Every structure is written in C-alpha cells, then in structure tokens.
Amino acid sequence: MYDHKDIDKKWQKRWEDEGAFKAEDESDKPKYYCLIEFPYPSGDGLHMGHPRSYTALDVVARKRRMEGYNVLYPIGWDAFGLPTENYAIKTGRKPQDVTRENTDTFRRQLKSLGLSFDWSREINTTDPQYYKWTQWMFLEFFRAGLAYKKKMPINWCLSCKIGLANEEVVDGTCERCHGPVEKRDKEQWMIAITKYADRLLTDLDTVDYLPKIKKQQQDWIGKSEGAEVDFEIESSNIQHSTSNKLKVFTTRPDTLFGATYMVLAPEHELVKKITTEEQKSEVEKYVATARKKSDIERGDATKEKTGVFTGAYAINPASNEKIPIWVADYVMMGYGTGAIMAVPAHDERDFEFAKKFDLPVKPVVIKDQDQSRSFVMGVDESEIKKLGITIVEKTDDGFYKILIPFDRINAYKEFIREKMQPGFWNEFSTSNGFYFVFKHKDGRLEEMELNAETNDLIDKYGILFNDEAPREKPENVYLWLAKNSFYGEILIHTEVGVAINSDFLNGLSTAEAKDKMITWLEENGKGKRAINYKLRDWVFSRQRYWGEPIPLINCDNCGWVPVPVSDLPVVLPEVDKYEPTDDGESPLSTITDWVNTTCPKCGGPARRETDTMPNWAGSSWYFLRYTDPHNNKAFADTDKLKYWTPVDLYNGGMEHVTLHLLYSRFWHKFLFDRGHVPTSEPYARRHSHGLILAEDGRKMSKSLGNVVNPDEIIGEFGADSLRVYEMFIGPFEEPVPWNTNGLIGVRRFLDKVMKLVPLIGGSEPESVTRALHKTIKKVTEDIEGFRFNTAVSQMMIFVNEVNSDGQISEKSLMEFARILCPFAPHVANEMAFKLGAQDLLETHSWPKYDESLTVDDTVTIAVQVNGKLRATIVVPLNISQADAVESAMKQVNVAKFVEGEPKKVIYVKGKLINFVV
C-alpha cells in the first residue's frame, strides 16, 4: 500500500514549482492545442463527469509533451449563468462573491487530480478584463449589421413574472414554481447566424469531428431546397392589391396544383389583416388560445389538428383556383414564412386537417407507370405484421415486399383473396393484379403478375388456392403490396412519382416537375427558387443580471449607438435585488444612475441597454483568449493566434454539440471574416465523452441522493485511482455507471505497480520484454484512438506478467513508468523516483517499441472440424501449412471427428485450421 496522500501532494508541488506544464509562446517545437470545455463552476463543486473528460485529454496532453510537442492544455471558468443568479436571488448574496467561492473550490479540486493544466493561463468569463472583449466582439457584430433588434416571443412565467430561457421550461411549466408559462412578445437583440448557415454546413467537410457530431450539426442547420410561392389574397376585409401577397415556402413546388387550401400560423401578421368580419371573433379566440399553449403542447404531433377559417381566400397561382385560408397551430411561425400551402393528397398533416374540416383533396402525383408495382391497394404495415408475414423490403414510397414461405401460402390465401376483390381498383390503377416473385430452390427468380380473372398462377401451381401439390414447388413467394388505398378516402402519400392533374406538369417525374414549376413561377413573377434552414437567428438578449451587459446606448436622436471602445468594459454595476422587474426587464433597469447616460455621438441624454448576453457569448471565443490571456490591448496577439490556432483536439459533452459548438464556429467564422483570427474553423478535431451515471444506472443528481463526491474518493483512494478508474470504466464515448468496487480494483492495480520496484534486477525473462513491447504498442495506439479502457487493461496484463515472472530489468520498469505516467502521474513519478530518476517523468520521452518483440515466436492455432473447435495446438510462428495440418491431425480429439480424408481443409495462417468432412 502506497501512501497516496503524501505522494499526491509531493508531485503536485513539484509540478507547480517547476512549472512543468507551462506552454511556451515561442518554441521550435511543433504545437499541440488540447482543449476541454471549460466548466461552469456550480455551487455543488466538481462532479464525476468532469474528471472523465479532463483526464482523457490530460492523457493525450501528457503523451504529446513526451513526444516532443509544445502543448497548450488550459483551464478557465464559464461563470456567468442562471444557477448562480438564482442562488443570489435566494440568498441575497452577490453573484460575484458566489462565483469566487465556487471557482476556488473547483480550482482546488482540479489541482487535487494532478491534471496538467497550464494554470498561468486561467481565465474567467465574468472577469471585466475578459468580458471587455466579449463586448468588443458584440460591437463587431453590431457594426457589421449582424446584430439587430426584433420582437420575439419569449417564455413568460405568469406567477414568477419573469422571462424564462427555453431550458427553464419543463413540460410546459416553469422550472421553479411549476406554474403556467405562456408566450409573450418582447424586443430582443438578435444575431444573424442564419447568414452563415450554408458555410457552417459546407465547412463541416474540412474538420475532423465524430460522424455523429457532424450529423447533429447538419440536422440542426436543417437545409432544405424548394421554392417560395406568392399567393394573391382575396378578402372582403382588405382591398385587393399587389401588396397583399401570401408568401409560402415549399419543398414540393411540383404539387402546387394540388394545393387546395392555405394555413397561417396563429402568430402570422396577416391573420389580423385578412380575417373577415364574420370570422373575426372565432379567429381571435383561436389565436388567443394558441398563444397560451406552450411549445411542448403545440409540438405534440399526435394530438388532433385544430384550426379556424379566416373567411379569406387565396388564388392558387398555378390553377387560379380560389382556395380558403385557415389559421392553425400545426404551422409554426419560426420555420419558413409561417404560412403553408396545404397539399392534403401528399402530406399527412395536411390530409389529417383536410379530413377533419372536410376540405378538398386533390391527388397530383402517382406512382411511376413504368414500374410494375403500379397498383394501389389498402394494406398497411400493422395489418401485414398481424398476419405474421415477413416484410423483406420496404420502399420509400409506401410499397412492401413480403415473403411468404410457399408451403404456407394457403394460410394467407383468404387475406390475398380479400385484397384482390374487384372494386379495389380505381382509375389510377393500371394493373389490377398482384405482382409475385417466386424464388425457386435453385435460386432462380420467376416473376409473374397474377390477374384476378385469369388466375394463371392457380393454373400453373395448382395448390395455390386448393390443397393439391404443385408441379414445381417454389421455395418462397414474394409479393409486392402497396400501403396506400384509393377506396374510402382518396389518399396517396407518394413521395415521388409522376405528375397528374397538373396541366403543364403532367407526365413529368417529380424532379423534372419541380424544376419546371420553379422556372414557370420565376417567369411569371409568382415565386422563385429558395433554400430554407431550420436554424434560426440567435436570440442574444437576456433580461437577467448575471451576464455581460450589452454595450449599447439608445439615444432619441441617434438611435442605438455603441459604447466607444475606450469605455469598455461596461462593468456590471452592483444591485441590491437580483430579481427581474415586474415588467420582465433586467434588474439593471432599476439602477437609474447607471441606465441614464449621455449619447457618445451627440452628447444628448440617452439610456443604456439593460439586457445582458446569454452565457453562450463568453464561451464562444474563450479558447482564443487562452493563447494570450493577459493581453490588455487586444483579445489576443495576432502572432500568438497564428501559432496556436486552430485547436487540435477539443472534447466535450454531446449536449453542447448543437448550441455551443455551432455558436462558437459561427462566432469564429465571423471574426475570421473581419480579419481578427487566422483560421475559418476553430476546432480541427472534436470528440465527445459519455456521462458517468450513478451506481443505480440513473443520472447522478443531488435530488436522487446518488452523487459520489470526488473529494472523498481522492481522499480515500488517491488521485491516480480516480484517474485510472475513470479511464478504465468503459468506452470513452458511452455512458457508464459508477461502481466504487471497480475503483478499488484499480487501486489494487496501482499498489501492485508500486510493488514491482523490489523486483528489479539486471536482466529479465524474455516474456517480460515481449509483454513490455506489446504494452507500449497497445497503449500508444489506444490513446490515439481514445480507447483508454483497453490501454489500462493492457497495463494490468503487463503488471500481472511481471509479477508471475518475478523479475524485471530497471530499464524496462522505467519504460513502463513512462507509459503509465499520463494515466497515473503521481504513482509513475514516485516509482521512477524510487528507481533513481532525478527529473520529472514528464521531461522524459515517450518509449518506442520494437515491432518484432510485440509478437510471440509461437502461436496457438485453433483446430476445428466443421467449424466446431476440437483442439488447439501450439506451433512455431512460421510453421508451414503442411506441418500445421499434420500436427493438427495428430490430435486425438481431431482424428476422432475427422475419420479418413477431410473433404476440404481451410487454413488461416497463425489463426486456425478447419477440417470440413
């Protein structure tokens, strides 16, 4: 048992005294910038998730240093934010003081883990010397015209009387009081991130992110291509004029002839303008109700559609038909134009709505006539499954290929007969039979169309609808079934096909029809090609205290005027009460002597903006500040930025992959366009870690009482036990439950490591040498691949090997200490010290391995008979096939099963021999 308390302290002191982890600004070495998402210093202190990410990158950083890189592995605090502010409201303490205490705790805890952060570069987003530059960057957005003010609906808690962030709305209620939340319009500062949507998407090709991370970014940006179409409006309430157009976005302009009504989102500005007198009260009632619904309620796609007719009509620009305009909350104001053309024949939501309100459904696309699956019948997936039929193929356009074992076809004949009844077919069907594919035993496929009248198939196979044996019995029967039906209601959810009922588009494929329609719209001035993104502009205002003040001044004469750079930072003034005011303004608005100021431009009386920034602001650029944290002339020196950026490796949680990562990339691209940073992407490589769950498999949380405290673990088992355990616990990207027993196992391993010291001698068995080289190789490769768990496992194997052999050379043990060092730096240094090392292990170089020593000179070969393992033989590495086979045949248990000459022998060098008999 080593004394972790002494050892931890001893080496942490030496690292600090020797400045072992200081990154050099001027260096001939290649640079490596290694970054973890800086923590939010919450009052609860460090939780078990932090060390997982930090240790992993610490392992990489320490390895890189030993490999000769100049490594920057910095740390700081993302300290603005709601929890601290809420705590301040509750206790009446200053957020500044609370933050200082929390960061002190975090710093102490992180230091106790022996992480190789460069503490001299510590930053804090709430430091005025830091947020001075956040404010400066905001003004850059403002000057570039990307920051603008707009009325936005915000979440408003009726009982707390405050605006809530989306994250604070839980199940449609206020997170704090569980009271009702509604939408309220409020003027907000916005930043036009959508201007960068396309670049944020295409530049993903230039970075090395995990595929799932890229995917989430793409989905969040949500690009779709289509057309914007203008519809003329006719209403008894408004004058018909060219200015009264209803603009919609659609990805399917080819279905324009099928648009039989229009829908506006309840918040749409045209609702008031076009609603007729007769419909007015009903529409107003509906809009008011919709407003009270939370996003969650509205977003529930399973609930029944609701809506109200406005009394107004639009003219379908293609067909010139007069179609009704409705208001319904299934249309969202935030996407596209907040209005849609409804094509009920080809959109499920529109269809559902049309069914309920008895609106016309006009099919304009049918299946491609050239495909033999062109019949239409009413079968759906659940019906097929109920019969226990296997679906072997499902097409995008609603067809199922099913498999029926031939000898069971009678069981399904009733089903098939029913589906073949005349009367199913309709004018769009060109074929009134089924399309079978028979698969014969020899693999040959035979296709046949079964006609209800001719019953060719019955003729040919006899048994199909009676019980006689077939002349030639096929193995399986495949049958194409279509999900959609024309009987009852007309409905086709055909994704793509051929246009019908569409005048000049008739006969064109969907892709051709789209193009032709867009051209037609453009030629006739009725619309244009358009691209839409799900991504919305960034709501940048918070009516809160604990954030960076937005550095703008409102002057009656000059409008919004930036605070001059010389007056930055605009420091957060101290207030007595941190609650937002009754009207939802920031607490800052009550400090009149701060709010009232003079206009920097005209000198007249003016008022400061009292909104603050979201805490995504400070975290959007923090990695730039690390390159030059104490600069007071610029956010960072250009040369230093050139040397250090981009970040070579960035790790964080999946929960930040959409917002933070996207905001940060956008922010960086903007700075790049303004010439402030040398690269257009901030992070060259992005990885993510999985959560550490509680022992019960649930999330660790204070309210569940299942939190494990890192201080206690470090106190009892030492920093290295926690570090190695968190690396060993499971695959780095997966969530894994905490298990204190597992940690004890790791501690035993470290004790065993310390016990290797007395085993040193001048020589060692070859098995130890080979184990060492295998271990160096595996650990080297596993660190690069983020497979920390198997790297630790390999080191355990090595230690077990040395223990059982009882001897190791001093040189070998020293090499082992070096590869252990990134994982367990205290133990590794202590061991090296005991072996006589004067320097810190961190100054040593990363060991190399000899490839020839990573393989043994004998191999164990599996001997199988018909694929079943019957014996194993140990043979020299380079044994010939003939010798190996001969040796295998000699095995009693093999000979027993082979009996005579095998039909075939499969030999995989160094792996196995399989006798086929």
Added chain:
RNA sequence: GGCCAGAUGGCGGAAUUGGUAGACGCGCGGGACUCAAAAUCCCGUGGUAGCAAUACUGUGUGGGUUCGAUUCCCACUCUGGCCACCA
C-alpha cells in the same frame, strides 16, 4: 413520429478486412497467512451433464449467406440519447 447509438456471464466490459466468444476488472466460491478479522497471496468461476477426459449449449428474437457469424444481409423486439407537426 423522425434520426442516431446500442443489446455479449451475477456486474462494467473485451474481441469485428468473418477465424479459439467472455481479455481486463468487479463480484462470488475454495484455500493459505492470522488467536481472529481486515489487507495480501494462490486456485476456480457462462450454462447443463460428468469424478474426469469430454460432450452439448451459449453474444436480444426470427430467418439468410458461409467450411465457419458477436461480426455480413433481411425482418422484428427492446433500451438509451437527441430532435420533434420543419411544409
């Protein structure tokens, strides 16, 4: 509802250009040391049968391809995560 990821002993997990399933760790059982316990060390440990050699069986379910499938293909079930009426 969509997308993504996953399903392997009592538990965390290992192994995939298809080639000895269960590495490593935990737990458990047995033994040594001890007056005793803890710690430590040694042996065993997927299931069934057998004293054993060994046989059969086994990677969510059903099928397929293959000499051979945890790995590839098809269908399904379940779990986790993210998004959610995106026109």
